[in-house]
Amino acid sequence: MSMPVSAAALLPARQTRTLLIKWTVALLVPLIVFTFIWSGEAIVNTTLLGIISPASSNYDTPTLIQLSLFILLFYAAAIAFAAYLIAVDTGRRGMLEVWLDVLIFAVIPLFLVMTLGLIIGLALSALIWGIYFYVRNLVRKMAHITPPPPLQNLAVLNAEQRAALKRRAVEGGFWFATVFAVLWLVVDLIFFFSGTLPVILLIWVALRTILLPVAGYFLGRLSGTIALRRALPAKGGKSGENGADGSDSTISKRELEVLSTTRAREEAKDLVPNDLPLRSAGAQRFFMVLLVVFLLFYPVLDPILFGSGTNGRLAGYGDAGFYVILALGLNIVVGFAGLLDLGYVAFFAIGAYVWGMVGSTQLNYVFNIPFNATLMSWLFWPFLIVAALIAALWGVLLGAPTLRLRGDYLAIVTLGFGEIVPVVFLEMDKYTNGANGIVGVQSPSFPGVIWSLITPIPYYYLILVLIGLTILANIRLRDSRLGRAWIAIREDEIAAASSGVNLVRTKLFAFASGAFFSGIAGMYHAAKLGGVSPDNFSFGDSVIYLAMVVIGGIGNIPGVIVGALVVYSINEFILAQLDTLAADPTNFMHTVLVAITHVFPAFTFGNIRNLVFGIILIVIMIFRPEGLIPSARRRRELRHGNDEEVEVGSLDVPPGTPAFESEVHVE
Amino acid sequence: MTLFVQELVVGLATGAIYALIALGYTMVYGIIELINFAHGDIFMMGTLFCISIMNLMGVTTTSHPTGWALISIMLVSCLGGMLGCAILGVVIERIAYRPLRNAPRLAPLISAIGVSLVLENVGLLWKGINYVSFPQIFPQVYYYIGPISITSVNILVIVISLILMVALQWMVSSTRIGRAMRAVAQDREAAALMGVNVDRIIAITFFIGAALAGAAGFIYGLQYGSTIFYIGFQLGLIAFTAAVLGGIGNLVGAMLGGVLIGVISALASLIPDSNNGGFGLPHGGAAWTEAIIFAILILILVFRPSGLLGQQTPEKV
Numbered sequence: 001m002s003m004p005v006s007a008a009a010l011l012p013a014r015q016t017r018t019l020l021i022k023w024t025v026a027l028l029v030p031l032i033v034f035t036f037i038w039s040g041e042a043i044v045n046t047t048l049l050g051i052i053s054p055a056s057s058n059y060d061t062p063t064l065i066q067l068s069l070f071i072l073l074f075y076a077a078a079i080a081f082a083a084y085l086i087a088v089d090t091g092r093r094g095m096l097e098v099w100l101d102v103l104i105f106a107v108i109p110l111f112l113v114m115t116l117g118l119i120i121g122l123a124l125s126a127l128i129w130g131i132y133f134y135v136r137n138l139v140r141k142m143a144h145i146t147p148p149p150p151l152q153n154l155a156v157l158n159a160e161q162r163a164a165l166k167r168r169a170v171e172g173g174f175w176f177a178t179v180f181a182v183l184w185l186v187v188d189l190i191f192f193f194s195g196t197l198p199v200i201l202l203i204w205v206a207l208r209t210i211l212l213p214v215a216g217y218f219l220g221r222l223s224g225t226i227a228l229r230r231a232l233p234a235k236g237g238k239s240g241e242n243g244a245d246g247s248d249s250t251i252s253k254r255e256l257e258v259l260s261t262t263r264a265r266e267e268a269k270d271l272v273p274n275d276l277p278l279r280s281a282g283a284q285r286f287f288m289v290l291l292v293v294f295l296l297f298y299p300v301l302d303p304i305l306f307g308s309g310t311n312g313r314l315a316g317y318g319d320a321g322f323y324v325i326l327a328l329g330l331n332i333v334v335g336f337a338g339l340l341d342l343g344y345v346a347f348f349a350i351g352a353y354v355w356g357m358v359g360s361t362q363l364n365y366v367f368n369i370p371f372n373a374t375l376m377s378w379l380f381w382p383f384l385i386v387a388a389l390i391a392a393l394w395g396v397l398l399g400a401p402t403l404r405l406r407g408d409y410l411a412i413v414t415l416g417f418g419e420i421v422p423v424v425f426l427e428m429d430k431y432t433n434g435a436n437g438i439v440g441v442q443s444p445s446f447p448g449v450i451w452s453l454i455t456p457i458p459y460y461y462l463i464l465v466l467i468g469l470t471i472l473a474n475i476r477l478r479d480s481r482l483g484r485a486w487i488a489i490r491e492d493e494i495a496a497a498s499s500g501v502n503l504v505r506t507k508l509f510a511f512a513s514g515a516f517f518s519g520i521a522g523m524y525h526a527a528k529l530g531g532v533s534p535d536n537f538s539f540g541d542s543v544i545y546l547a548m549v550v551i552g553g554i555g556n557i558p559g560v561i562v563g564a565l566v567v568y569s570i571n572e573f574i575l576a577q578l579d580t581l582a583a584d585p586t587n588f589m590h591t592v593l594v595a596i597t598h599v600f601p602a603f604t605f606g607n608i609r610n611l612v613f614g615i616i617l618i619v620i621m622i623f624r625p626e627g628l629i630p631s632a633r634r635r636r637e638l639r640h641g642n643d644e645e646v647e648v649g650s651l652d653v654p655p656g657t658p659a660f661e662s663e664v665h666v667e
Numbered sequence: 668m669t670l671f672v673q674e675l676v677v678g679l680a681t682g683a684i685y686a687l688i689a690l691g692y693t694m695v696y697g698i699i700e701l702i703n704f705a706h707g708d709i710f711m712m713g714t715l716f717c718i719s720i721m722n723l724m725g726v727t728t729t730s731h732p733t734g735w736a737l738i739s740i741m742l743v744s745c746l747g748g749m750l751g752c753a754i755l756g757v758v759i760e761r762i763a764y765r766p767l768r769n770a771p772r773l774a775p776l777i778s779a780i781g782v783s784l785v786l787e788n789v790g791l792l793w794k795g796i797n798y799v800s801f802p803q804i805f806p807q808v809y810y811y812i813g814p815i816s817i818t819s820v821n822i823l824v825i826v827i828s829l830i831l832m833v834a835l836q837w838m839v840s841s842t843r844i845g846r847a848m849r850a851v852a853q854d855r856e857a858a859a860l861m862g863v864n865v866d867r868i869i870a871i872t873f874f875i876g877a878a879l880a881g882a883a884g885f886i887y888g889l890q891y892g893s894t895i896f897y898i899g900f901q902l903g904l905i906a907f908t909a910a911v912l913g914g915i916g917n918l919v920g921a922m923l924g925g926v927l928i929g930v931i932s933a934l935a936s937l938i939p940d941s942n943n944g945g946f947g948l949p950h951g952g953a954a955w956t957e958a959i960i961f962a963i964l965i966l967i968l969v970f971r972p973s974g975l976l977g978q979q980t981p982e983k984v
Contacts, residue, residue, distance in 0.1 A: 340773060340776060405968055407776065408696075412907060412964070412968075416965055417961075419957060419958070420958045420961050423954075423958045427954050427955060539900070546777070546780070550777055600793070602792055602793075602794075607796070610784040610788040610791075611784065611785055614780075614788065615785060616781070617777055617784070618762075618785070621770075621774045621781065625773075625774050
């Protein structure tokens with residue numbers, strides 16, 4: 001159901017209503033699934049009961065504060081998001097399409113995660129998404145449906161249209177919140193009459209039904225402002241020709257038309273009004289907010305959402321976290337600078353051993369300094385930087401011999417270092433306690449927090465902070481002169497050198513930066529595990545880190561994070577889970593395992609880890625070398641730009657007309 | 668002194684095995700400029716193939732065939748192993764490397780790592796996680812030249828390697844296919860223009876290289892008596908060092924490098940244990956062999972990347 005709506009016109013009430021229906025349904029369904037079918041309602045009710053009668057609640061004050069914050073932020077973000085989408089959408093994409101998308105991308109994953117747990121639920125969802133993309137492309141090709149080019153719909157909004165947009169946002173927020181409030185009221189009344197809702201909460205229900213629409217109104221205004229920030233500017237946002245054309249709107253639009261289709265598509269994603277508002281940059285901001293809210297408050301949400309076993313899950317996520325940091329660090333070396341490093345585990349080991357030797361009684365053996373546990377816990381923080389710097393120094397030292405080498409040799413040499421360093425740690429047992437490893441490594445300290453090997457929550461927050469800082473640092477590095485120099489040497493060293501890039505310095509900096517982050521990860525790992533041993537560091541680990549970067553998307557920061565989580569899940573969770581499932585004789589997997597072990601007696605799901613990774617690597621290299629989430633530049637490189645369509649329109653413009661001149665502008 | 672010469676002899680035998688594997692590396696690199704990470708694992712599969720073939724023929728670790736039976740068993744298992752590896756090599760090339768022939772350098776390298784992982788795991792699934800014993804069918808006789816002892820197995824290893832190396836050298840220098848291989852290694856497009864079927868030649872190169880690895884697997888099994896799924900990685904890296912030492916792309920260099928590395932690793936075990944006081948390395952040179960070999964690799968690549976017998980080729984724009 002597509003309407004020939006041009007955003008330049010004021011939307012009459014009928015079309016606003018259609019948009020309202022479309023997005024309200026689209027966003028309400030996942031919200032309802034979360035709140036009523038999953039545990040959203042439980043979160044709200046437990047928080048309130050805790051606030052109203054603290055004596056009878058199991059939760060202490062800090063937890064309650066966190067829960068309330070979560071509820072406020074989550075639902076406010078949801079309503080604001082709805083308002084934003086209603087404001088921004090041009091209505092060109094049909095309702096059913098959007099509803100199908102939301103079903104596949106939000107509702108089904110919610111159900112899967114609810115029933116199967118976070119990791120396996122997400123893994124299955126990813127599989128379903130893959131299938132969905134494939135099927136959708138097939139259907140589109142067969143039915144010859146092509147999505148309309150985004151440029152047709154871009155227009156500059158004058159003041160009247162801007163007001164209309166804002167009004168739409170406010171209306172959207174208000175009505176969405178109202179519908180949601182009414183629905184919630186109905187559900188709560190049903191619960192009340194069936195006796196499961198305490199009377200006390202009835203007051204809250206009434207309050208909420210009034211508050212939500214009001215909140216919706218104000219959040220709608222907020223979203224309207226956010227949406228308008230991304231609209232094409234009325235005057236000269238991009239420099240236009242003077243007086244070449246009367247209307248302002250055509251100038252900026254023509255500038256966009258000069259861009260190639262792929263670039264225009266990328267630019268159009270950001271602008272308002274938008275054909276695909278769910279994919280726009282503004283919507284991504286909302287997704288970020290929701291994600292951050294979930295991550296921040298996850299430890300208190302987990303017991304309510306997933307039941308028992310929180311500590312184990314949090315410990316697992318803490319472990320996944322340092323893989324993310326390692327992947328980000330390796331991304332600098334392999335992704336940005338294009339230096340294939342197969343020995344990355346060496347720097348990780350160095351970071352771990354630094355804390356291992358300083359943060360435990362080994363300090364006594366090696367340096368003859370008496371070991372004071374409490375003091376060392378506090379020194380963890382400055383030592384993070386120290387270990388990272390030491391690792392960076394070794395990055396420079398180990399990178400120096402490789403400066404003149406080309407890709408393959410570089411890989412082998414770094415692989416060699418990745419082998420030598422653990423051997424050194426193993427054999428120099430006067431300092432490193434050799435094969436027995438170092439035990440009793442200290443956890444860090446923070447005022448007011450009990451921190452030890454058995455408390456996963458502080459480690460969880462620590463790794464979140466570290467990951468946040470690492471991402472920030474990576475983004476700044478990538479966008480700096482150094483980052484651009486890295487990309488230059490990745491593409492063509494000789495050209496880069498001729499353009500004035502100091503090859504030696506740039507490469508050494510790449511190694512040093514990569515090693516810096518792995519040093520941090522190493523320290524975290526040593527502290528969390530409480531010990532270091534040379535078996536933790538082997539070439540197999542280096543391959544896993546490389547797999548994270550490659551599978552996720554070389555050179556792309558969000559891609560690498562996703563790759564790290566995917567690889568970690570396969571490595572630690574999925575195969576181990578399959579093993580535990582298969583060990584249970586009542587399970588279907590058991591029969592599968594028995595059947596396979598008839599042919600291959602040595603088969604366990606844990607054993608075939610390398611097989612799985614190897615096949616994934618080969619398949620990805622052949623079919624999708626840019627990784628799961630490619631950076632735009634990479635995708636253009638590796639696909640040789642065969643996604644570019646020829647702009648037929650520009651071929652038949654006669655010279656001498658103003659439109660002809662625009663073709664001469666090079667992007 | 669006798670210890671030195673003794674180690675030298677042992678090193679020669681080990682080096683012969685390294686040389687055969689190194690030949691595979693250097694041939695593939697010469698022709699498609701790809702370091703075949705999976706080559707070491709092809710060697711490992713070769714050992715497993717030989718064991719399986721011998722088991723099929725009824726030979727176990729306790730049987731001691733003699734005379735014609737011995738010779739025929741050895742021939743069959745050696746050739747069978749070589750054939751199996753050769754086919755494996757061709758299949759790998761077809762599946763994992765050919766689609767990536769024109770891709771940027773990173774792609775086939777990572778694909779090779781993937782193949783290596785797959786092969787390792789296949790070896791694990793096939794023969795289990797423990798050491799698999801190789802039937803020591805060749806009678807172990809000690810010959811003495813003065814105080815130095817050399818076993819018949821060592822001699823056999825050296826002899827087989829020599830035969831294969833000479834055969835390879837003859838093939839490359841005197842036959843049409845050899846000429847075609849040299850042409851493709853020198854300039855792939857020009858060779859295609861001259862009527863050489865490049866795809867077929869590359870497949871043949873993989874075939875021969877893998878066959879040599881299979882032979883190496885056979886004699887490795889005879890010499891050391893057992894195999895396990897992860898030896899491919901270790902030996903592969905050492906053999907690659909040998910190839911680089913001799914000059915990658917150069918056949919004689921690979922042979923020379925292999926022998927040199929074998930000798931060096933044997934001599935490294937002579938380094939005393941510094942934990943016992945005095946000069947040496949902690950836990951003695953034997954524990955550091957790997958590190959020493961990699962150190963050599965790094966030194967060569969830094970100071971003389973073209974290897975001992977290679978030519979310095981400047982990097983073209």
